Amino acid sequence: xxxxxxxxxxxxxxxxEDFTTYCNSSTxxxxxxxxxxxxxxxxxxxxxxxxxGEVKKQKRLTFQFGEAKKNSSLxxxxxxxxxxxxxxxxAQAAGNKLTFGGGTRVLVKP
Amino acid sequence: DGGITQSPKYLFRKEGQNVTLSCxxxxxxxxxxxYRQDPGQGLRLIYYSQIVNDFQxxxxxxxxxxxxEKKESFPLTVTSAQKNPTAFYLCASSxxxxxxxGQFFGPGTRLTVx
Numbered sequence: 001x002x003x004x005x006x007x008x009x010x011x012x013x014x015x016x017e018d019f020t021t022y023c024n025s026s027t028x029x030x031x032x033x034x035x036x037x038x039x040x041x042x043x044x045x046x047x048x049x050x051x052x053g054e055v056k057k058q059k060r061l062t063f064q065f066g067e068a069k070k071n072s073s074l075x076x077x078x079x080x081x082x083x084x085x086x087x088x089x090x091a092q093a094a095g096n097k098l099t100f101g102g103g104t105r106v107l108v109k110p
Numbered sequence: 111d112g113g114i115t116q117s118p119k120y121l122f123r124k125e126g127q128n129v130t131l132s133c134x135x136x137x138x139x140x141x142x143x144x145y146r147q148d149p150g151q152g153l154r155l156i157y158y159s160q161i162v163n164d165f166q167x168x169x170x171x172x173x174x175x176x177x178x179e180k181k182e183s184f185p186l187t188v189t190s191a192q193k194n195p196t197a198f199y200l201c202a203s204s205x206x207x208x209x210x211x212g213q214f215f216g217p218g219t220r221l222t223v224x
Contacts, residue, residue: 006152033212042200043153045212088152090213097168098213100145102152 002027004091006101013079014109020075021104023089031092032072034063037103038085081108113137114216116201121221123195131186131219133201140206142184143213146170147198156199159184160206188221195223 003026013019023032031050035043047056049065049072056063060083062075072089086105090098114135123129135142141160145153155168159178173192178184184203188195198220202213 035212042215042218043202043213045214048212090153097155097158099155100153105150 002091002093002099004089004099004101006089006104008104009102011104011106012109013083013106015079015081017079018075018077019079019106020073021087021106023072023074023091023101025070025091025093025099027070027093029069029091029093032065033090033092033098034072034074035088035090035100036085037088041085043088076106079106079108081110084108114201114203114214116199116216116219118219119217121219123221123223125223126190128190129188129195129221131188131199131201131221133184133186133216134182135184135201135203135214135216136182137203137214138181139203139214140181141204142178143202143204144168144174144176144184144186145200145202147200147218149198153200156186195221197221 005024007022033048034046037043047063052069053067054065060077064073086103088103089101092098117132143158144156147153154170156174157176159165162181165178175187198218200218201216204213
């Protein structure tokens with residue numbers, strides 16, 4: 001079945017610094033979604049990428065879909081304490097079924 | 111306000127007992143999903159339903175059952191056949207196309223089997 005790998009599993013970031021988390025699929029995707037889960041909370045949809053090479057920005061967050069539609073990245077600039085949480089990518093190859101990656105757990109050092 | 115409700119937030123059961131988790135949505139979404147999340151892990155799909163009276167197994171359906179008699183409701187039963195039921199259970203819904211706004215998640219139910 002489809003596998004979705006996220007790296008790194010943990011990310012300790014100094015407040016104000018940038019970081020990137022990566023998502024890789026074993027198959028070509030129709031789209032990829034990103035979610036954020038705060039500690040003790042539930043996942044919240046952030047964005048969806050559909051087109052090859054697509055780049056979307058949300059304030060300090062930049063999302064990119066690879067040219068081959070098999071990988072994606074999330075880059076956060078000037079990390080803040082509000083960025084703490086786990087970021088999941090979720091890959092969709094067909095239909096409505098999403099396959100979630102294992103997530104990147106982000107801790108911010110003030 | 112539209113959204114998804116799950117109840118209860120915390121649930122304790124004795125080993126060998128079946129337990130049913132509630133999930134209700136008023137978003138008028140056709141598709142609904144159940145996920146399991148273990149500590150420090152990602153989400154694994156248990157069951158999903160794209161329309162009333164129809165549902166499909168996800169990746170880890172063994173030991174679970176669902177029903178979809180109403181569009182708004184998608185209850186999950188954790189049976190005694192589930193070998194390791196203690197986990198965080200998340201229900202989600204989406205439009206049938208599924209992807210323009212992603213999946214909306216409920217607050218989850220933390221199940222502990224003693």
